[in-house]
Amino acid sequence: MTDLLTPRPTSRTARRTTPASRRNRRRTAADAGLLVAAAAFVLPLAWVVLSALDPHASLRVKVPDGVTLDNFDAILTPEITFTPLLNSLVLCGGATLLTVVCAVLAAYPLSRFRSRLNRPFLLTILFATSLPITAIMVPVYALFVRVNMIDTMQGTIFFFAASQLPFAIWLMKNFMDGVPKELEEAAWTDGASSFQSLLRIVLPLMGPGVAVVTVFSFVMMWGNFFVPFMLLLSPDQMPASVSINDFFGNRGMVAYGQLAAFSIVYSTPVVLLYVLISRRLGGGFALGGAVKG
């Protein structure tokens, strides 16, 4: 094997390209390739940023003829922005809280105690993780009408939490497995109950893990369109993911600049939250075992 690592006089070395210069050339080529891709990907993003600042925004990427904040001024009203964002916050905040509490509780015995049920339960959870939730929205609607939960915040929160739970439990269990059991055993000997040791020892040690699950659940729900679109009906309960649609339908002429401004205001929280946790997620893109190959 070591033999393989020593360079041999091949035709390549004969052409006098040292490994270093070859690496440099390859790096330049890779950089060029990536920059082309980045340019293609950035166009739609550039449009939203430029148009939001453009008093005469159109559908085309162009440098604004004058920078203005009028578009933001126009949309920062209770009706257009604040109420929908508040609704989003109540909806996603409530559902995230429910998800995280249930996931922590559920993950604890799965991670700490041996039981012949763990494996089937985890397999079911993993199976549910990848079910297309979109597919069941029509029956969920029918069911919600039947039990009178349609157009209620609670109903939507419950459904949101349930749809996010499988993945949250799975992630949480994997993070919890990372906390050594010995620390807890010491606490048990001192007479702490399981609940106490979960609260005082395990959770503080897996704080970053809980943060990841919280942020991830919140981001997923914040961006979700179909669930509130189906389960909520009255305009004053609509979250931003659905109310953004109004720019198209009901306001006549589409004011592209305002729409772009609203898109930015609505997207900023999740982009920031993602940046906040991306170190945790991005390192090896942990996302639990769910994407491990």
Place this chain on the structure above:
Amino acid sequence: MTATAPGHAGPEVRKAPASPASGPRSGTVRRSLFRALPVSPAVVLLLLFLAGPIVYCVVIAFTDLQLTGQAQESFVGFDNFTRAFKDEAFLNAVWLTLVFTVLSSLIGQNTLGLALASLMQRASKPVRTLTGGIVVTAWVLPEVVAGFLLYAFFRREGTLNAILDWLHLPSQNWLFTLPILAVSFANVWRGTAFSMLVYSAALNEIPKEVTEAAEVDGASGWRRMWHITLPMIRRSIGTNLMLNTLQTLSVFGLIWVMTRGGPSGKSQTLPLFMYEQAFQNSLIGYGTAVALLLLLIGSLFSVVYLRLLRTEV
């Protein structure tokens, strides 16, 4: 401290399995019940709001439930399904779903994600960070915003045509002439980051010695990719393809914002067809039958995914 009322656990707690085999010692049973207790809120939520609707889905798919003007729905057997397979709009939606999935997920996101990830292995750090940041931002944006940005990109007066004009290439109304292609590109734009991250992680785990050895032996870039890299990350490829496909199967908001499934059904994938039947045509029973088919396809992929991961649990 393990003293607890056995009744506490509620009916939803998985009680039955507590042990015909683990012996008659009721202490063990009680202990496992107690340990299962924290799981119960999650199980209740999952049963009521996830398993419940799925069971309900199976039930109403066999009825003629309608949204309005009908006192009582009745059981119609497989009518909804036979109807679907004779319905040209349904078959069209199946075909478009297939096109959408193959184009955007199997080919687009997967290949582009792998290409970006392997370029990143060699690129300089600033370029890597910049590209990664842009691609991931596209992924993190809410789906309606993403849909809207690409609507602006593909519209007749949008950016794509501006570029084509500038290059003196023929422009056209993409959302009208090739809507399924436009929404597929949109899905590639939005979803590639996931594959890129998965493949970056996988490529980072390949020991450097292996690729270096091949390089010294004079294997060209493509041959190294084909004979060494790809076989070594094949499990990541499998899971990534599964997850991408499942994601793509349930895309709704993106297409809804861009085209509403139109014009005349030319970008109407199964989720949009399901929605149209259930709500625009008020045929909940029929719409649910379509939903059930979608769910079955999803479960199939999900089972394959579980098998790919089977050593992990």
